[in-house]
Amino acid sequence: MKRTSHLLIFLLSVLTFTACKKQDKNQVFKNKIDSDQNSVAVHNQDEDAMAEDKKLPLTSLAVSESDFNFGNIKKGSHVEHTYVITNTGDQPLIISTVRPGCGCTVPDYTKAPILPKQKGKVTLKFDSSAFEGLQNKYAEVYTNTEKSPVVLTFTANVQVK
Template identity: 65%
Template sequence: MKKSLSIIALSIIGFGLVSCKKEENKELQNSETIAPDSLSTAAPADSLSAVTPAPATGETVAPAASNQPLTTVALSESNFDFGNIKKGDKVNHIYEITNTGTSPLVISEVKPGCGCTAPEFTKEPILPGKKGKITLSFDSSSFDGAVQKFADVYANVEKAPIKLTFNANIQP
């Protein structure tokens, strides 16, 4: 009798999980019915998140994928070493990004790994053969010793996000 009840309970739970997945898929399909023309490429990335349903499982949501054609890029560097800096210094570094593809490069978001890093980036589409900039500003006030930080760059490239990193050795 106990085996029968546990099998029935597992079946009901399993059916409930399948039902939730179907509902999520319906929500996703409904959100995809928005006409691409209604989303401007100049819209801030956070306004696009309204059309992406949040997962029910507590997973993090990646920024909305760009509906732009994919392109390729080259970075001047993906890692920078600030070397020794004094605690409390605010430093920044500019990473150059070149569009090596045939479609315009659109950077939709630069998401730093923590609040100590602030990004700025080229907002307008970067034409093929042209360069854009991504600046990462780091506030060392809360750190001592060696640190390594990063920011993820979301753009219309095949292997997004692009990870930019930097190192610093914070001196008292």
């Protein structure tokens, strides 16, 4: 009798553990679907913003520099650089979105229209935590210019110390 109750407890434990594992896998799958749907929604918003740019009168821009070198940085450090954007045309310049090449780069940019001959900015913030060695990163800046997107790049030599 005692042996049967131990066996029964063991079987119930296995079933409970298996049921929990199955639920965890289902939750992971559901989280993956939610994440994918959020990515699609953000992508669709970006596409809508870019389509709106094409309806606006075109202008032109100049970038203070399209490439920046952070040099040597320590792994785990957070660095940022601001690129200055000048509206060289005769229509307001609209930056609709800035799309970084990877999740390690977070953009911030001028959201208001940049009037002719005025300046705006695009700041790229880089988290080096997941990297080692020479890194080349980029972000695409979508605007109401003929040559959109404008690509901004930076490099960093991430050192482990």
